Amino acid sequence: MDGREAQISNSGSKRGGWITFPFIAGALAGLALAALGWLSNLIVYLIDVFNVKSINAAQISNITNGCSNLFPVIGAIVADSFLVEVCGDGADGGEATVVATCVVPVMVIAMVMTVSSDVVMTKGIILLTLTTTLDPLRPQPCDNGSSLCTPPSKLQYAVLYTGLALACIGSGGTRFTLATMGANQFDKPKDQGIFFNWYFITLYIASTVSNTAIVYIEDNVSWGIGFGLCAVTNFIGLAFLLMGNRFYLHDKPQGSPFTGIARVIVATIRKWTVRLSSNIDDYYFGHDGTAGIAPTPKKSFRFLNRAALKIEGDVGSDGSIAKPWRICTIQQVEDLKTLIRIFPLWSSSIFLGTPIGIQASLTVLQALTMNRHLGPHFQIPAGSILVICLISTSIFLTIIDRFLCPMWQRLTRRSPTPLQKIGLGHVLNILSMAVSALVESKRLKIAQAHHLQDQPKSIVPMLALWLFPQLVLVGIGEALHFPGQVSLYYQEFPTSLKSTSTAMIALIIGIAFYLSTALIDLVRRVTGWLPDNINDGRLDNVYWLLVVGGVINFGYYLVCAYLYKYQNVEKGEENLETSSGTDK
Incomplete structure (x- = not known):
């Protein structure tokens, strides 16, 4: 039981x-x-x-x-x-x-x-x-109209x-x-x-x-x-x-997976000079493990197999580990290999999230300088402008789940894979940054036409509604790549790392925000594009820079996705198709 x-x-x-x-x-x-x-x-x-x-x-x-x-x-x-x-x-x-x-x-x-x-x-x-x-x-508080605070x-x-x-x-x-x-x-x-x-x-x-x-x-x-x-x-x-x-x-509970990963690394280093064996019986599968119920050593990252190679004194007479930091199970070795395989894909998602972090903060600054009135009595709060992204994501999550995915499955007889969803998210994110650059170019032209470069708190006579298309695009992209990433990590990560797998999306977002902070600081130091008064800057150039970075990162992602081999996702799809066929 x-x-x-x-x-x-x-x-x-x-x-x-x-x-x-x-x-x-x-x-x-x-x-x-x-x-x-x-x-x-x-x-x-x-x-x-x-x-x-x-x-x-x-x-x-x-x-x-x-x-x-x-x-x-x-x-x-x-x-x-x-x-x-x-x-x-x-x-x-x-x-x-x-x-x-x-x-x-x-x-x-x-x-x-x-x-x-x-x-x-x-x-x-x-x-x-x-x-x-x-x-x-x-x-x-500052005096009304004063820039001295x-x-x-x-x-x-x-x-x-x-x-x-x-x-x-x-x-x-x-x-x-x-x-x-x-x-x-x-x-x-x-x-x-x-x-x-x-x-x-x-x-x-x-x-x-x-x-x-x-x-x-x-x-x-x-x-x-x-x-x-x-x-x-x-x-x-x-x-x-x-x-x-x-x-x-x-x-x-199954025991700490991080200790097992550390043991694989240490055991591999300590056995670096030991020659690998082609005999499967020379590897350790656990106290009661056998090759029939445990994964066999794979050829990828073959040097890590040394961590599970049995040498004299590593295993006791009862089959238990005698020296924990000199030998590991094959399962622990394969768990570490899984993390290594997925790392390039994960790193590409960090550079996907960085433009989103920059866009989120700079869009609020744009909204503060634009006409946010809807009718004579209501003004959209600048902090609420990003809700357009959230609304579009919510709507398209429902559309994708109820319409697009079933349609894709009927046409191809397979569900869209997480990597396909993430790839489409990359494309939409690049398009969003390009639209952001075009909208900002228009805003700057209007600001210059009204000579607002020297007026920090002036309002450009341009509706904040112009910011909606770029936010809708990034929202649709998030509806594809965020669930795609969570699904990929959850299904592909080792069983012992399920909690960490879904938190990887948080780690991506966190690192992306730090990188966005560093990138903004770099742009401020090297160029004059981001002064405190953005009406006197070139925020559009910042967005074009993000477009170029996004295209390069998308190329990197395509290479990673092409080389990556699913470990569990395709098995789940095959099981799903088998069960569907049985139901029919």
């Missing part, structure tokens, strides 16, 4: 499946509303409340976005390593009693981590709220950065590991793929609400009330997560 069967028999009812989705979706929606309610309007907050210059505000926002996306990776590593070590070697058994004694401590610790993350995030939001309500914690003091910066850091740590506690938790509730690759689509639909709908309703309250009612709503939705999300606990399917 395996871990899943034991849980079903002990509970008396089946766990997992779609019954868990409302709770996971509710938790995700609450966390997204809380995290993005303050993050999406951060540039405007820094400029209007803290008197930070425009490009500097964009830089701070990018760094904060990077942090909020890197902390989920730390949470995933903890989930995949520290938590599973609670059971130790006792988790090797398969009996129901062993599963029960192992799972309970892990779930207790996981819930404590979730609650702690929410508390930390709330503390960060409270600090940000105090900066809007207490005069000593914020600089004096009092900069923040060291104390004010310290409180601001502490609040941002706490909010980032809290928002990163559970956000992307929820994707793994939800996917683990399903056994079939088809159901997992559908879950990922609806996961992103939920994420983007919640983000849309956050970027419109909460941002509007912050801009037009009160920053304090807006930040307070973020804290409330944070606790609501936590409540949804806890309410669904009795329905969740908890996988049996």
Whole structure:
């Protein structure tokens, strides 16, 4: 009896499946509303409340976005390593009693981590709220029409950065590991793929609400009330997560995968001079493992096979490992090979996310200089302009899931692969940057025609609606490449690294925001394209630079995709086609 069967028999009812989705979706929606309610309007907050210059505000926002996306990776590593070590070697058994004694401590610790993350995030939001309500914690507001503003003091910066850091740590506690938790509730690759689509639909709908309703309250009612709503939705999300606990399917802990990966590297180095053997019996498959049920040593990255090569003294008389850092199982070796194979594809996604990070911050700056009125009485908040990207992503996620993928499957008798989705996302992202460059060229011409180069806070007589096409394109691209990446990593990563696999998208976004910050800083140092008054700059050249980089990166991606051989995705597709044929 395996871990899943034991849980079903002990509970008396089946766990997992779609019954868990409302709770996971509710938790995700609450966390997204809380995290993005303050993050999406951060540039405007820094400029209007803290008197930070425009490009500097964009830089701070990018760094904060990077942090909020890197902390989920730390949470995933903890989930995949520290938590599973609670059971130790006792988790090797398969009996129901062993599963029960192992799972309970892990779930207790996981819930404590979730609650702690929410508390930390709330503390960060409270600090940000105090900066809007207490005069000593914020600089004096600028005089109307004046470009001379009092900069923040060291104390004010310290409180601001502490609040941002706490909010980032809290928002990163559970956000992307929820994707793994939800996917683990399903056994079939088809159901997992559908879950990922609806996961992103939920994420983007919640983000849309956050970027419109909460941002509007912050801009037009009160920053304090807006930040307070973020804290409330944070606790609501936590409540949804806890309410669904009795329905969740908890996988049996397997032991830390990161220790195994490190052991492969160390064992390979220590056996570098040992000659490889062609006899399969000379390799170690585990305490009770045999070549019939474990993977055989593959020829790719053959030098790593040394880590599983048995030499005298490595294995005890009972078949157990005598020297853990001199020998590993073939499974651990193949797990490391899987990570090496997928790394080039993963790296190409970092350079895909970097232009998106730059575009997000610079688009807000463009919107601040444009006519954002819709009718005589309503003005679109500058921080809400990015909601167009979220809306287009949400709509096209539904269209792709319900119409385009079934149509593709009817025409080709196969579902579109994750690599095909990611490739289309690359193309749309390049098109989006090209449209951004053309729109900015038009905006600059209008600004120059009205002699606005020397007026930092002047409004260019051009509707902000011109920014919508570029955001729609990048949104459609995200509807393709983000779910494609999550699906690829989840299915291709080793089983022991499932939590880390879905958090890899967060790592991509985090690194991309840091690279976007570095690239903007480089452009500022080398060129005059990005002054504080963008009406006197050449932001269009920055976008054309991103187009060139995107084309080069797309070529790199095509080479990586052509050379990559699926490990598990095609198996899942074959199983799906077999089951479909049987149903007929």
